[in-house]
Amino acid sequence: MISTHTVERLVIYRRLLKRLEKNGERWVTSRKLALILSKSPAQVRKDLSLIGRMGKPGVGYNIPALREDLERLIGIDRSxxxxxxxxxxxxxxxxxxxxxxxxxxxxxxxxxxxxxxxxxxxxxxxxxxxxxxxxxxxxxxxxxxxxxxxxxxxxxxxxxxxxxxxxxxxxxxxxxxxxxxxxxxxxxxxxxELENLAFFLSSRDGGNPGTGDNKKNRKRV
Amino acid sequence: MISTHTVERLVIYRRLLKRLEKNGERWVTSRKLALILSKSPAQVRKDLSLIGRMGKPGVGYNIPALREDLERLIGIDRSxxxxxxxxxxxxxxxxxxxxxxxxxxxxxxxxxxxxxxxxxxxxxxxxxxxxxxxxxxxxxxxxxxxxxxxxxxxxxxxxxxxxxxxxxxxxxxxxxxxxxxxxxxxxxxxxxELENLAFFLSSRDGGNPGTGDNKKNRKRV
DNA sequence: TAGATTGTTAATCGATTAACAATC
DNA sequence: TAGATTGTTAATCGATTAACAATC
CATH class of the missing domain: 3.40.50.720 (NAD(P)-binding Rossmann-like Domain)
Structure with a gap:
């Protein structure tokens, strides 16, 4: 059973691979993917091991092949x-x-x-x-x-x-x-999403939004 | 330090409380909140204990007061x-x-x-x-x-x-x-988001989308 | 008071990471 | 071959939950 968190990461890997591929790159290591995505190389390898195909020890992963396998696994190899x-x-x-x-x-x-x-x-x-x-x-x-x-x-x-x-x-x-x-x-x-961001805003400066704007008397539009 | 997962739940509690309040309800227990949101009562209580105000043992939480405290904590008590x-x-x-x-x-x-x-x-x-x-x-x-x-x-x-x-x-x-x-x-x-959903679609029926539509020859718009 | 539910601690569960034998 | 990186196991970390004394 693959967790929703893992599925999200698979989608993210695939998107990154697509970008690297467009840049003409052919091989990539778990270390490099992890670095770009601020994850650990171990997690990248563990996630990628979910697809059958494997990377080459000492070399890394073939980008186009890995992208295709990921698309098949995610189910976006079709419409x-x-x-x-x-x-x-x-x-x-x-x-x-x-x-x-x-x-x-x-x-x-x-x-x-x-x-x-x-x-x-x-x-x-x-x-x-x-x-x-x-x-x-x-x-x-x-x-x-x-x-x-x-x-x-x-x-x-x-x-x-x-x-x-x-x-x-x-x-x-x-x-x-x-x-x-x-x-x-x-x-x-x-x-x-905005409400989540508001939390960080208010925890940042102790709750002063910088303007005196009050919710109660804001303009109706 | 409050985790992003916790912040998301706080936002969700607040939204639910708003709805209950609109329905005219005044008191709610962690058990009821948990039931509606498919969470555990223990988690609800732990999350809610982050705000200073406390619930009443044997009774539960006062809905309007809790909502206001949550809004202050999240930072959406203002514009x-x-x-x-x-x-x-x-x-x-x-x-x-x-x-x-x-x-x-x-x-x-x-x-x-x-x-x-x-x-x-x-x-x-x-x-x-x-x-x-x-x-x-x-x-x-x-x-x-x-x-x-x-x-x-x-x-x-x-x-x-x-x-x-x-x-x-x-x-x-x-x-x-x-x-x-x-x-x-x-x-x-x-x-x-759609790509994430696609994963469940394809893992459901083994990958047959039910139509022969192929990505390669889809219409350009 | 008796019954119910709280806040919180300790135990459990799941997810992340370190480490390493295997191997290109 | 020597160097590098893989896949995976075992250890660690963090988040969730069970349990219970406190208390309305």
Whole structure:
């Protein structure tokens, strides 16, 4: 059983290898990878030993071969179909962000509950009513759901997705989803990230933010 | 010294307490919090003991008081100024996303390198040239930077921010930033999240994504 | 008071790292 | 061959949890 921490590191190794490969490098040692990523060489070797292929003692790892093996292990040696739920500002930015496509994640369906948006076309995808989620997803070409709906609607959407058989979700709302334990939800909760940073800010200077700005009387926009 | 894992849990407790409070509840036990969050009661008590105030043996914790103490400890009992670097699709979606404001994170400056965008006004913030970062940030009302520029530009932007004294950053690009060790960078790398999900997808069914779609001949958009 | 839950210590668990025989 | 680095075992470290005296 590979822990989620380990999976995260595998994804990071693969990204670094891709960069080294682009720079024309062919071989790399666990020591060098560790140095760049601020990890220990032992951890790098232990993680990499999870793939079958091995490094060469005295030499290191062959970069293109290792990258390919990692991609196979992670499961990004092929494309995956993604459904976007929520066609608001954030949803649109995500849809048109080329980074997903470049990594093989293809938006094949978009859903929204707002009649104003339903029927509109983004690229070659027509925005569908959220009530169609179940029937559309039964087609079997969707593997991951990206949820970008308001917080109040998230749990309902997640329930629908689960019942439609989706077990991998990326959730942007600040809500802890309740899902069966074989469903993986990763959170892209941006306020959560900022709140974590705030801790370091306030522990740094004892809590004085430098401006007298008070939460209670901030501007409504 | 509080670990980053602990800080994350504190943020999560606070969010849950807020929800319970909204539901009109007044008291809660470590057992109940643990149950909702799938943690152990012992861990909840240990984490919460970090704040000075204590729970009542036999009763539990007073929800509003605990929430306030947590907010003070995390540093979200006040507002923080945020600079947005990168005024593209994603930047705009972030700027207009009300979730940040609601939690007390205020966008006070926006920067971009594209002359087309510089000078435009979002709400009451004028988009400035990225070369102005240093002088604008010397005003002292910006505490956190949100970076939403293309991957190729991210390290340069981060360097500028560091030299301008910013030590808390949220980075959206799929790039590992090199920063001094007293600078905190949190990553909102969405492709990274999807790649992590892909691992579970492929380990689930042995690697068959269900469609014959091949990465090599996917459509260019 | 009796019942319940706290804060904290000591034990457990899991993850990271040091060390080294194997080997390119 | 000599030097370097691997894969892996055993030791270490840190985080989680069980247990319980204190106490509302």
């Amino acid at each position: 995956w179909g993604v459904a976007l739920i929520g066609a608001g500002n954030l949803g649109r930015a995500l849809f048109y962000y080329s980074g997903f496509r470049k990594e093989g994640f293809l938006f094949r369906a978009v859903f929204d509950a707002d009649p104003e948006r339903i029927g509109k076309k983004w690229e070659d995808v027509i925005i569908e009513d959220s009530s169609n989620i179940r029937s559309r997803l039964s087609e079997g070409d969707i593997h991951i759901a990206v949820i970008a709906v308001p917080a109040s609607a998230v749990q309902g959407v997640a329930d629908k997705l689960v019942s439609a058989g989706i077990r991998e979700m990326l959730n942007f709302a600040p809500v802890n989803l309740r899902v069966p334990e074989d469903v993986h939800v990763r959170s892209a909760d941006l306020a959560f | 923080w100024g945020v600079a947005l670097i990168g005024a593209g699709n994603l930047g705009r979606a972030l700027f207009y996303y009300s979730g940040f404001r609601k939690e007390g994170f205020l966008f006070r400056a926006v920067f971009d390198a594209d002359p087309e965008r510089i000078g435009k006004k979002w709400e009451d913030v004028i988009i400035e040239d990225s070369s102005n970062i240093r002088s604008r940030l010397s005003e002292g009302d910006i505490h956190i930077a949100v970076i939403a520029v293309p991957a190729s530009a991210v390290q340069g932007v981060a360097d500028k921010l560091v030299s301008a004294g910013i030590r808390e950053m949220l980075n959206f690009a799929p790039v590992n930033l090199r920063v001094p060790e007293d600078v905190h960078v949190r990553s909102a790398d969405l492709a990274f």
